[in-house]
Amino acid sequence: MSVSLKDPVRQAGQARRTGGAAAASGRRPLRLSPVLLLLPALALMAGVFAYPLAEAMWRSVAYPAPGPQNYQWFAADAGNWAVLGRTLWVALLSAAICLVLAYPYAYFMVISGPKLRAALMVIVLIPFWTSLMIRSFAWIILLQDNGLVNGLLAVLGLGPFELIRNTTGVLVGMVQVLLPFMVLPLYASMNNVDLRLMQASSSLGARPFVSFTRIFMPLAMPGVVSGSLLVFIQALGFYITPALLGSPAEMMISQYIYMQVNGQLQWGRGSVLGVILLVATLALLGLLALLMKKSKRAAGDEGGLL
Amino acid sequence: MSASTRRRAKVLPVGIAATAALLLSACGGGAGGAAPAEVDLGSGPAQAGTVKAGALEGVNMTFASYGGIYQDGQMAAAITPFAEESGARVLSDGPMEYAKIQAQVESNNVTWDVVDTDSNWAAGQCGKLLQKLDYSIIDKSNIPEGLASDCYVPAMQYATVMVYNTEKYSDAPTTWKDFFDTKKYPGKRAIQGNDAGAGIFEGALIADGVAPEDLYPLDIDRALAKLDTIKDSLVYWSTGAQAQQMLEAKEADMAVVWSGRAFGAVENGAPFEPAWDTGVVVMDVLAVPTNAKNPKASMALINYYLGKEQQEKLTEETSYSPVHLEAKPEVNENGRKFLITEPEIAEKVIVSDFAWWGENYADVLEKYTAWVS
Numbered sequence: 210m211s212v213s214l215k216d217p218v219r220q221a222g223q224a225r226r227t228g229g230a231a232a233a234s235g236r237r238p239l240r241l242s243p244v245l246l247l248l249p250a251l252a253l254m255a256g257v258f259a260y261p262l263a264e265a266m267w268r269s270v271a272y273p274a275p276g277p278q279n280y281q282w283f284a285a286d287a288g289n290w291a292v293l294g295r296t297l298w299v300a301l302l303s304a305a306i307c308l309v310l311a312y313p314y315a316y317f318m319v320i321s322g323p324k325l326r327a328a329l330m331v332i333v334l335i336p337f338w339t340s341l342m343i344r345s346f347a348w349i350i351l352l353q354d355n356g357l358v359n360g361l362l363a364v365l366g367l368g369p370f371e372l373i374r375n376t377t378g379v380l381v382g383m384v385q386v387l388l389p390f391m392v393l394p395l396y397a398s399m400n401n402v403d404l405r406l407m408q409a410s411s412s413l414g415a416r417p418f419v420s421f422t423r424i425f426m427p428l429a430m431p432g433v434v435s436g437s438l439l440v441f442i443q444a445l446g447f448y449i450t451p452a453l454l455g456s457p458a459e460m461m462i463s464q465y466i467y468m469q470v471n472g473q474l475q476w477g478r479g480s481v482l483g484v485i486l487l488v489a490t491l492a493l494l495g496l497l498a499l500l501m502k503k504s505k506r507a508a509g510d511e512g513g514l515l
Numbered sequence: 516m517s518a519s520t521r522r523r524a525k526v527l528p529v530g531i532a533a534t535a536a537l538l539l540s541a542c543g544g545g546a547g548g549a550a551p552a553e554v555d556l557g558s559g560p561a562q563a564g565t566v567k568a569g570a571l572e573g574v575n576m577t578f579a580s581y582g583g584i585y586q587d588g589q590m591a592a593a594i595t596p597f598a599e600e601s602g603a604r605v606l607s608d609g610p611m612e613y614a615k616i617q618a619q620v621e622s623n624n625v626t627w628d629v630v631d632t633d634s635n636w637a638a639g640q641c642g643k644l645l646q647k648l649d650y651s652i653i654d655k656s657n658i659p660e661g662l663a664s665d666c667y668v669p670a671m672q673y674a675t676v677m678v679y680n681t682e683k684y685s686d687a688p689t690t691w692k693d694f695f696d697t698k699k700y701p702g703k704r705a706i707q708g709n710d711a712g713a714g715i716f717e718g719a720l721i722a723d724g725v726a727p728e729d730l731y732p733l734d735i736d737r738a739l740a741k742l743d744t745i746k747d748s749l750v751y752w753s754t755g756a757q758a759q760q761m762l763e764a765k766e767a768d769m770a771v772v773w774s775g776r777a778f779g780a781v782e783n784g785a786p787f788e789p790a791w792d793t794g795v796v797v798m799d800v801l802a803v804p805t806n807a808k809n810p811k812a813s814m815a816l817i818n819y820y821l822g823k824e825q826q827e828k829l830t831e832e833t834s835y836s837p838v839h840l841e842a843k844p845e846v847n848e849n850g851r852k853f854l855i856t857e858p859e860i861a862e863k864v865i866v867s868d869f870a871w872w873g874e875n876y877a878d879v880l881e882k883y884t885a886w887v888s
Contacts, residue, residue, distance in 0.1 A: 288885050353764050354703075374750050457708030457751045460888050464709075471614040472710060473880055 262487075265480040272477030279477040283485060289465075293485065296462040297493075299376060300444035303383045304437045307391040310384070311436065315395035320404075330396075337389045345453040348382050349373060352454075378454035379461070383444055390443065391436040398432025399425075434501070438494070445490060462486050554811040556652060563654040563839070564822015566815050571603035574812050579608045579615075580631035581799075583756070585775065588832030589631070589670075593825040597816055605816070613644075616804050620644050625806045628813045631670050634800045635712060638873020641666035645802045652814035657840045658821065664869075667800035668817060671826075671835035674774045674855050674864055675714025677793040681786045683768045689790040691722040694769060695741065697748050702768030705761050708751025711876070711883040713867030714795045715742070715771050731868040735879055739886050751887065762787050778834040778853040789852060794864035796855055798838070830854070 269279050283289045318329045336344060351357045352372035362368035372378055402425055410420035448463040455461065460468075462482055470479035554574070557567035578594050580586040590607055598605040611630050619625045637645055645666045655663045662669040679688050680702075688700045695718075706715050717730055719738035742749075750767060752758040758772040762780035770777075774789065781787055801820060803813040819825065826837035830844035836856045837844060844854075851857055855864055872879075 286885070288888050292888060349760070354766050355764060452753065453757075457753060457887050458749075465888070468709060468884060471612050472884075473877060474613055474617055476614075 265483050268476050269480035269484050270477075272475075272480065279481040282478060283481050289482075292460055292462055292465045293482075293489065295376070295459065296445060296486070297489065299379060299383070299461060300441050302380060303387055303444040304391075304441040306380065306384050307387055307440045308433065308437055311388060311391035311395050312433075315392050315399050315432070318392075318396050319399045319402075333389050333392045336385060341386065341449055342453075344385065345382055345450055348378070348385075348454055352378055352381065373454050374456040376455065376459050379447075379451045379459075382450040382454045383447055386447075386450060387440045387443060390439045394436040394439065395429070395432040398435070399429045402428040434497075438497075442490060445486060554809065554815075556811060556815055561650075561652050561654040561818055563657060563818055564825055566597060566601045566819045568600055569602045571601040571812050571815065574601075574603040574809060575606070576603050576628040576809070576812055576816065577606045577608050577626055578629050578631075578816070579611045579627040581611055581755075582609045584779070585833050585835070586631075588829055588835075589820075591832055592828035593820040593822075594816070596825070597819040601812075601815065601819075603812060603816075616644050620805050623806055625804045625808060627804055628807050628809060629816050630802055630804060631799050632667075632802055633712070634667065634669075634798050634869050635872040635876040637667045637800045637802050638664065638869055639876055640802075641873075644805055646805045646807065646810065648803065648817070649810070649814045652811065653818045654821065657823070658838055659840060661866075661869075662798060662838060667802040668821060669838040670799040670801045670820070671829060671833070672796055672798045672838055672855055673835050674794040674796050675712065675771055676774050676777065676795075676864075677718070677769060677771050677790045678762065678777045678780075678787040679769045679790060680765060680767075681788050682765075687788065687790070688769060690792050691718040693790075694718060694771075694793065695722040695745055697745055700769070702748065703750050703766065704745065704748050705750050705752050705758065705767035705770035705772070707753070707758070707771070708887050709753040711880040713797050713872055716879070717795050717865060717867065718771065718793055727865055730865070731871045733871065733875070733879075735875075735882055739882065742886070759783075774853045774855065775833060775835050778849060781849050781852070791860050791863040794855065794860070796864050796866040798869075799835075 270277065272279070314329070314333075318326050321329065349356075353359075354369050354371070356372075358372060359369040362370065372381070406424050406428070407420045410424050411417065415423070446463055447461065448467065451461045451464055455464070457464070466479045466482045469475040469482065554571060555567070556570050578589075580589055586607060586609055594605050594607065597603070608627065611627075611632050613632075613636060616627065616630060616632075619627060641647070641664065647665050648668065653668065655668060658668060659672075662672070677688075677691070677694050681687070683702060684700060688694060688696075693700055694704065716733050716735060716738040719741040720730055720734065721727060723737060723741045725734075750761070752761055752770075752772070755773055755776045758770065759776040759780045761767045762770060762772070762777065762785045763783055765785070770787075771793075774794075777787060777789060801817050803810060803817070807813050821839065823839045823842050826839040826842040827844040829835065830837045830842065830850075831846060834846065834850050834853055836854050842856075846854060855861060
């Protein structure tokens with residue numbers, strides 16, 4: 210925080226800021242080190258995140274006896290891989306479906322007037338404020354074999370389809386819960402795009418489709434990435450929705466961890482499942498970061514050629 | 516961890532102290548006051564359903580069970596009256612979870628004084644996570660033969676029983692053979708998917724030709740092979756509430772469920788009938804975790820719970836069957852259909868082999884989990 214005395218501009222800025230704050234409060238400004246401000250959050254993270262994580266890692270190699278037996282158990286049983294694969298797949302599908310649904314919605318929000326935009330925002334947020342339990346039970350009533358959806362389909366001469374107690378039900382429930390996490394980053398990112406750029410491109414002869422795909426979509430890309438990551442990572446850890454709308458026959462990893470720890474008191478195995486999920490997620494994120502770096506570099510090269 | 520957090524909290528600003536307090540309260544989980552030095556439960560032989568008035572004045576206790584109407588019934592029938600008579604303050608907590616008992620016992624911070632749990636699990640934990648009961652304080656003379664053991668007494672009896680939709684089948688499926696006959700009785704069958712217990716395995720073996728008296732030791736692999744033949748028609752429930760909901764929504768045409776939940780569904784108008792030839796008697800048990808703070812008080816509560824009046828009231832409130840030989844609960848017509856202590860039902864059902872299940876529960880659960888998922 211040392212400010213060079215030879216830097217008059219920054220000095221002036223500093224003086225203006227502190228002076229303004231002091232004038233506003235009428236007291237001397239608090240001289241808290243910024244690091245100190247972080248401490249409550251850090252203490253909380255250490256207590257509720259780092260410590261349990263370390264404990265889980267330790268248990269995965271130390272419960273019920275020291276050794277790699279829990280990892281061997283995981284590797285040897287094809288059922289374990291199936292649960293992990295299903296979890297990653299369902300999370301990926303949730304992110305993809307959310308993206309497909311949220312993209313046009315967020316775009317529509319950006320191009321609509323302020324009143325309609327506010328209404329669209331509320332529509333996104335209402336389910337967000339409703340209890341997860343209530344939403345899940347509502348889906349059970351809608352999707353069950355004799356439910357509303359199958360009733361409507363029957364009128365059209367279709368069905369009945371099995372819409373809950375399987376992965377379909379889980380996906381429907383999860384997409385609804387996670388949609389705001391896709392819409393909001395997308396909207397934020399799209400809102401930053403200067404729409405005049407698209408006018409400019411069409412004035413240069415680009416058709417609407419071309420200016421959308423070549424101008425708008427790349428500029429909105431950060432929202433796509435952050436929204437997809439948010440949805441994907443949250444989906445990996447979902448418990449209540451799969452427990453209510455899914456089936457023990459098509460378990461996701463959180464349910465499996467719960468069964469290992471709580472049903473069989475296999476803390477070591479439960480911990481292994483958690484650690485492996487974490488490692489798999491980090492590996493996927495690393496891969497994604499690498500790909501993005503590469504594509505950026507590729508884009509940069511292309512730009513250089515032009 | 517909590518010790519170091521506490522030390523830091525003294526030197527750092529208020530925000531951190533608040534955070535630490537939050538953490539501590541999250542970890543501590545209400546560790547009541549220190550145990551009183553002595554509890555005088557009076558002299559003379561124990562008598563079920565009684566406690567010396569005011570004997571536990573100032574004692575804090577926690578009773579953990581499975582929630583819902585069952586725990587409400589337990590509170591109304593036994594726990595609250597026990598608190599009033601003995602002077603103890605008894606909190607109701609739940610849901611009972613094995614991992615929570617283990618965590619409490621291993622951290623030597625046992626906050627549950629009496630737990631309502633599954634008999635199979637309890638049988639396997641005697642002397643480990645559960646302590647031996649003191650039968651000088653608990654009067655077990657009126658408990659039906661074979662239901663009490665060193666570490667537990669029955670909390671109530673019920674059955675895992677097959678029920679069927681009366682609107683769907685004109686020719687009622689009444690046996691385990693029918694349950695496994697998807698040609699004659701097409702339709703969805705709901706069974707428990709997240710846990711293993713007596714009922715479906717016995718049923719699969721009987722349907723496969725094993726005589727009821729030769730069931731134990733259960734051949735689980737053979738039972739699972741038999742279940743394979745109807746796997747396409749199976750749906751799974753994970754909680755009692757879910758099972759009941761499946762019946763009420765007629766999502767399943769047949770189901771193997773806990774009798775209390777079937778009763779609940781029928782009371783709410785679901786068109787289902789029990790097939791008692793398929794009934795397998797099981798029970799919930801009361802047990803005391805190892806290192807419980809005040810074992811004498813725990814025993815006194817269990818003794819009170821086992822009284823005739825308490826058992827009658829419990830049945831009237833919950834539809835689960837009493838575990839007192841002389842209990843004569845007053846229940847409605849639907850209730851009687853599900854009471855396994857009714858003579859015409861009692862002669863049809865099989866009583867599960869609690870000892871075998873206690874020894875083998877963990878293995879069966881592991882196999883079953885692998886089979887389901």
